[in-house]
Amino acid sequence: MSDQKEQLAQAIEAQGLKVRQLKSQKAEKEAIDAEVQTLLGLKKELTTLEGADKSGSAKPAKKAVKSSFTLKTAKGTKDYNDKDMAIREKVFNTITKVFKKHGAVTIDTPVFELKEILAGKYGEDSKLIYDLADQGGEECSLRYDLTVPFARFLAMNGKEYPNIKRYQIAKVYRRDQPAMTKGRMREFYQCDFDIAGTYDSMIPDSEILRILCEALTNLDVGKYTVKINHRKILDGIFEVCGVPEDNIRPISSAVDKLDKLPWVDVKKEMVEEKGLAPEVADKIGEYVKHKGGRDLLEMLLKDQVLMGNANAAAGLAEMGTLFDYLEIFEVMDKMSFDLSLARGLDYYTGIIYEAVTEKSAPPKLAEGIVNKKKQGTDELDESTVGVGSIAAGGRYDNLVGMFSGKNKKGVPNLQIPCVGVSIGVERVFSILMAKQKTEEIKSNETEVYVISVGDGLLKERMQIAKELWDAGIKATYMFKNKPRLDKQFDACEKDMIPFAVFIGKDELERGEVRVKDMRSKDESQKGGVTIKHADMIKELKSRLEHL
Amino acid sequence: MSDQKEQLAQAIEAQGLKVRQLKSQKAEKEAIDAEVQTLLGLKKELTTLEGADKSGSAKPAKKAVKSSFTLKTAKGTKDYNDKDMAIREKVFNTITKVFKKHGAVTIDTPVFELKEILAGKYGEDSKLIYDLADQGGEECSLRYDLTVPFARFLAMNGKEYPNIKRYQIAKVYRRDQPAMTKGRMREFYQCDFDIAGTYDSMIPDSEILRILCEALTNLDVGKYTVKINHRKILDGIFEVCGVPEDNIRPISSAVDKLDKLPWVDVKKEMVEEKGLAPEVADKIGEYVKHKGGRDLLEMLLKDQVLMGNANAAAGLAEMGTLFDYLEIFEVMDKMSFDLSLARGLDYYTGIIYEAVTEKSAPPKLAEGIVNKKKQGTDELDESTVGVGSIAAGGRYDNLVGMFSGKNKKGVPNLQIPCVGVSIGVERVFSILMAKQKTEEIKSNETEVYVISVGDGLLKERMQIAKELWDAGIKATYMFKNKPRLDKQFDACEKDMIPFAVFIGKDELERGEVRVKDMRSKDESQKGGVTIKHADMIKELKSRLEHL
Incomplete structure (x- = not known):
């Protein structure tokens, strides 16, 4: 037990050093936070261990450590908060729009497949596949990409889908060494577009490359090149x-x-x-x-x-x-x-083919320092890792046949030639997040904040909000019986809400409300404009149209 | 081995009977397909077994059965094809629009969590949690709902998010007995909206119920009731x-x-x-x-x-x-x-609270026949299963505190009161899919099909398509060097594409194309309208605006 404590103490010291270094290097907040979490976890473990020591019971060490609860996400995975998601949705919408412009439909396949479906498809990398525990029943694994499940889908539904242009945006799983700041994670989104069907030479292939270029241009990832070969x-x-x-x-x-x-x-x-x-x-x-x-x-x-x-x-x-x-x-x-x-x-x-940007190559490639592990650990030193290609793909004419079974002559029962591309959206996020100031991202879509001037007026604010909702206007108000005016202003500013409706007791009795553009710096507009309550929706709709 | 074969033969006979019954009862196509798949799987197994018999080797039975490749998705999971997804996207868009109208943001959490995060949260149902296999490293489980990961997120990020209105639409996992036609699956979407934060009594609670009613009304699920209690x-x-x-x-x-x-x-x-x-x-x-x-x-x-x-x-x-x-x-x-x-x-x-529709109750409730298993199997008899509640939720003020750890006095370090609702979208899909004719669902968004009249004109069709794409018009054409005219018409009709641009060699030389509304039954418009190639985009945009 003393050994265990000593080891922990050493680990805490080393981890503390790492955090201080990252801070002094002004590393990305996310990277620092991750290391701080690790540090806190270690400290908590030590506290529990010491507690167990004091209580003096015979063999509590293991149990105590186990019950020390580490509040974190699993290794190589992360939460995406509202700001991350705003960027992510923008990226998905941009890509989906391009895919749909080219006539694509989408399908969805399960997150886990029968283990045998994935077997023999990924060569050496098969060791990175996540398996589900044997809890009785079938043996299953988390999907490793979206291509193999798509080929399995075609083999099962080939009669109904002899040809299809399909896209799928979904998470895949790989037990790889994570490099979180470079967008290399164990759980990550793939964004695939494939054209399946027997067609004349290079016609679908050229459309895939056109789609890839449209998507990368619209995503605004900067200068990119598509390397191509055969x-x-x-x-x-x-x-x-x-x-x-x-x-x-x-x-x-x-x-x-x-x-x-x-x-x-x-x-x-x-x-x-x-x-x-x-x-x-x-x-x-x-x-x-x-x-x-x-x-x-x-x-x-x-x-x-x-x-x-x-x-x-x-x-x-x-x-x-x-x-x-x-x-x-x-x-x-x-x-x-x-x-x-x-x-x-x-x-x-x-x-x-493979699309690359200036950030694709590892920064120290010229010195031959690539994908190195941190000394004495199994973790990657992310300063030696490149973002890698941001999209890749090619033609695969025989994969569906691997699932369809073969006839007596050894010919696949079904063969559907395919060509496709996978956009590495996590890497695109990394590039876009680095360009964006977090505080400038509006993650909600609220258009109007309902503010009471004195007296609380909760039910009256609810009534106004209800009228706005009924008219399809995105609106909210403060969930307090008697909110302070300055707090209501703060909430409106924090959420970057463009307009406010002000209500006061006297005004309401006169059938009036005040509408104000909260972004306006115009002093003469400070109090907003008093209008008839009955004209409120019309006034706001007209202002929102010109937003 | 003979036993094994006999069992299989019996199972095949029983399964065949079931399929014939379902067909004669005009059961849902999906239900029949699933049973046919099972039947084919059984037959395949028998064939393999017989093959192994003939080859006469000593103990091939088990191995042969194992190598017989079953082409299917894992139990309780299914693929969603393009038509399913079109309905699904409509449902998600409807719900998301309501959520955003009420100021919600979205977050994303990993599909698997540390096992200890889920431990002790679901009572008896904990046995339904999927675990990941132990492949070294942390012990993880697939998420069982979206509420516990949300509470874990708040406990980790409570300083930054003392209050939040968040929604999350994502898949969750339960090793339950599936009833696929009733939308009860092992992998299914949940659609959660929660309001976290310390507010005055019943204000967020009432908004959640308003949101639930807006969503169910807009989803058009028919008459519904929200049961409510405290x-x-x-x-x-x-x-x-x-x-x-x-x-x-x-x-x-x-x-x-x-x-x-x-x-x-x-x-x-x-x-x-x-x-x-x-x-x-x-x-x-x-x-x-x-x-x-x-x-x-x-x-x-x-x-x-x-x-x-x-x-x-x-x-x-x-x-x-x-x-x-x-x-x-x-x-x-x-x-x-x-x-x-x-x-x-x-x-x-x-x-x-819990929202129910007429289809929520099990059909044979009055007779006391509820959630029965099929005789001699572990499978549910779906004719005894109700759709169940289509949404449910409530206030949970102490869950975040369970993750935040406690101070010396046993008080949680962080306590964020929450109230939320989860919409059972799979059940909503089941209700909506039953109302919709599959052949009437347009799963692509293509607006224009480029058709060549004689001569193939592949490069010319590509050029026209490129001009349409550049203008943001959703367009496609046939991937053949020399497509037949009738095949191009068929493709256009199958994908329900409203407009076509016809090109011919002579017309192109004169700088002309023909535009036709493919839905028009007007005989006088049969050939479409000849316009200047230069006016093509303007003409189509104007027509699409009035679609």
Whole structure:
């Protein structure tokens, strides 16, 4: 027990130091708050432990610590308060508007799926899946993304939905190391748009990219670039460079790290870890350093070796068609045809893409300091973490078939080709919250505050509020029998409510109320305007229309 | 193994019978589909089992059954397709609009909480809580409602939020026996509105009831009644009837069953299970049979015995104040002051209420057939299940204090009184979906379909669509190089798109397009109107304005 106390005391000291450092560095409030919470939790544990000591019972230590109640949200999750939510709703509305403009419908799937639905879909990352406890009945897991549940939905409902443009905005779950200030959490929203159905080449693909650009432009995330590549081109490159077939996906994974590591390190991984011949790696290095637009496409089309490969030739032809369509949609200038883009997930079969902003890259990438853990802990040092890509996606033609079962010849019973994009809204929030002053965010929509001048007049205020509500006007008043005038003004100002209706006993008897624009600095308007009670709704509606 | 096969064969036969019965009874499509899925699952299992038999291996039975992949959602959960979601969004928008009219903000809390946060809050129902598997780290559970996480949020952020009007629409989780067609599921939405803060008596309470009535009226759920009672009145009644203090909550639970059981059965529970003296039970029976409005209140105020009880007198005084306010808000006619309403949850401290419609009661209540299980199974017979209350709530002044910790004198460090209501939106959906013809629901918002007459004209269609998108018009076109005219018409009709832009090679060269109202039956308008391409946006915007 003494050990336990000593450990706790040390942990408290270390944690206190961390909080002081964060404060002196003027870190984000959220980050400091999180650490303070941890500190308070530790202190509480120690107090409980000491209490248990004093009471002198035989083995209370464990029990006492257990009953010490830590008031917090689970690791990697957080509450969103009214101001956060105001921004969040703005983001969701902006994105949803774009999706609906392109004819999308929405569906909803459960937060947990049968465990076997998720099995074998995420490669190495499967270890990050949250399972539900075995409480009898089926084995279930929390969804890891929205793509696999969508494919499962299509496999179940393919007859009714041979094609669909659907979006889904919902939370997904990953037991990853959190980096909260960078928007990397264990519970986070994904915002997916997918087009499923058998269509002519690159037509839905080009619309997805147009939608992505509309969304990012409207979200006002600053300058962004959409890196784009094609799995067939990439596979073709690996084949002509001489990568053995069974090594193509591992080598592809290594290439995917080129946004986080310099080429020498990636080559080292290929050669030393993955057993690739150094001269093959060098050939790959020559290809994947290229990025551009039409010019790069033209160059590759002239590459006789590459064009001799069926995969590469097919991929390059599709890329040409895609570029034609993207030019019509006027988004070609946002694209960067980038041969180093590989994407981790196995299920992509065609074009792949990733949108990045200036904040995407880890800040100390040049020094090679990326995603480091804090010394002696399992926590990430967030100053070494980038925001990452803010959207990503690609074409996946075979995923639905994985759920549909196969016929005797091994052909899937149902195959629905899909292409989609997932917008990383948490990262968008991080970028937008950093730009916004919290005190300037109005999180309620109240339009009118009903104020009594002297005498309380509670029932009269209720009557006025009721008249406003009946007319569809957003209104409130102070929940006190006899509120002070200054408190009513304060409440109105705190909630940034634009108009007030003032009532007084004499005025009401004369059938009058006063309406005032609370934002006005005009001294002559200080008292507001006296109008007939019967004209109140008309007057306010007209003022609200011009708001 | 033979046993297993025989059991399966029997189950398949029984299931087939059930499906045929449902079809002949013209049951809801959803209900039939669910049973068909079960049937298909059983058949698949049998096939796998037989396959395993033939392959003749030693002990493949269990393994084979396990690897048979069941394509379904987890028990008690379901997908919502585009049509479901269109209704759902309408419901959410209606409710949110009411909430915002009353000045509410929204917050969001995580889907899972630390297990200890939920512990000791739900009495007997705690067994219905979903736990996450122990994968290292903290012990967590899925939230059971939105009230406890809200109280936890207030306890953590009480300094910043000494008062708040907040709403939250989010999913909650209960491992209950599902009755899917009645909207009783294991994953379901709750829609909560609460007012937290120290205010004068009954002012926030009356606003909550006004909000509830506005929401239910706007949702168009049909005739509804809000049963209302007060915990202090109820406790006073129990006290004057002679219920021992430690038996008050159990007896209260028994009274709460009066909407599902006749008085004789409730009395039996009180006397035989809970050891109450029969004459005490009879006295309670005299009180709880009363329901009414002001008249009932007047009657109770004249009851000398009851008014001699401090709890009852306080509760009745509050009730009088509340009725005054509800009359100003013009919702008193929706209320039924019902002394039999008790509500299960322990944490209520003041007024309590429950909204019911005609569909709330179990259909066979009169025969005493309620919530029966299907013979030989653990599944509910949904024909014996009522929709239940469609909204419920009350005042809970001590819940935040349960999280805030206590000072040396045992007083909570923070105490924020709350009153709130939870709208059972799943039940509202069930009622609304039953009224609506699926084929009449438009789940997309597309306004214009771009149609080519001959020649494909893919790039030209893309160009027109892009012009429409740039102008904020919701538009789409067929994803084919050379679509057939009739297929384009079909797509337009299927998605109920009101307008089409027709393009042809010659017309485009002349700088013209044709615009047509696709809903028009006017033969003279059959070909639509030819206009200048340059006027297309103006023409469509004007038509859409008048839609």
